[in-house]
Every structure is written in C-alpha cells, then in structure tokens.
Amino acid sequence: MKITFDSTLAEASEAPLRLFLKGRIYATQRWRGAVICAGAFGFFALLGFNAKPNVNLPLICFAAAAWGAGLFLLVYKGSVRRRITRYVASELKGPWPRPTHWEIKARQLIGTSAGLTYTYPLSELTGVHEDGRWLELSFGERAPCVLPLRAFADTEEKARFLAAVGQPTARPTAG
Secondary structure (H helix, E strand, O other), rough: OOOEEOOHHHHHHHHHOOOOOOOOHHHHHHHHHHHHHHHHHHHHHHHOOOOOOOOOHHHHHHHHHHHHHHHHHHHHHHHHHHHHHHHHHHHHOOOOEEEEEEEEEEOOEEEEEEEEEEEHHHHHOEEEEEOOOEEEOOOOHHHHHEHHHHOOOHHHHHHHHHHHHHOOOOOOOOO
C-alpha cells in the first residue's frame, strides 16, 4: 500500500515535536520555567507592593506567582513548537509543500520526503493513536511516524492502511 501527499513544514515538524514533548527534558524545562516565572512574578509583586499599607502582601505575591507560572505554562508549548518548526525549516531548506510518500513493503513502513528516507519495522509498532488531525504510529523510543489525516482519501483508505500495518483501528486521543 502506498500513500502520497504534499507535506507542509508544520506536518514535517510534527513528529520531532511529539518526540520532544514526550521526553523528560520537556517536562523538566516546563516545570522549572514555571517555578522561575512564579518566583520572578512574586518577587516583582513584593517590590511593587511592599510600601502599600492597605495591601495583603502575601496574597498579592501568591497571586502574582500563580499568574506568572500559569502564563509560562500557557505559552511554553507554543514556543517549543515554533522553535522546532524553525529548526526543521533551517535544516530542510527549500520550498514547501513537498511531495511525501509512505509505503508498506516487506513488513516495514518506508517514508520519503524532502530527500530523507524513514524506515520503521512494523514488528516494533507499539501503538496507533488518532486525534482530530493526525494519525500517530508509535515505535517505542524512536520518533513516532505522524501522518496527517488529510493524506487519506477517505476513511476506507485509512482503514486499509491500519489493517496493512497490523492495527485494525486507531485509539482516539485528546488533541
């Protein structure tokens, strides 16, 4: 079975992004950044409100710290997405979209795009997940194979693809 579509830069960046988001480094940086922002916002609230006599200073500092941590947690994932997309664009120079081909051959999933070839042995497939836009095939510690759902002409083609990789259905995941 063969699937062909034109891949955008965002689609080419999705697999490395998902691999990074599942990693320990992302979790560590996310919580460390939230704590640092909470401390900075709390400290600046202390500096700004310490001379005010009618202010509950601990409450203001706590609220500012919560606001700083929450703000960081809201923007961090988008920041990571932009940085990874920028990195992929710098490494894979040239015009987008690019032709992308995925083929199941000899019990392997083989993809070709932007002059790169990806090979995933189907014996290492650990799970298939589908969200609103993507079909993710997990292969253990390796980078996942992420295909946009628009690559499939219809649900029957997607079902044939899943049957060919050895998974009759994909588990839906929250986006």
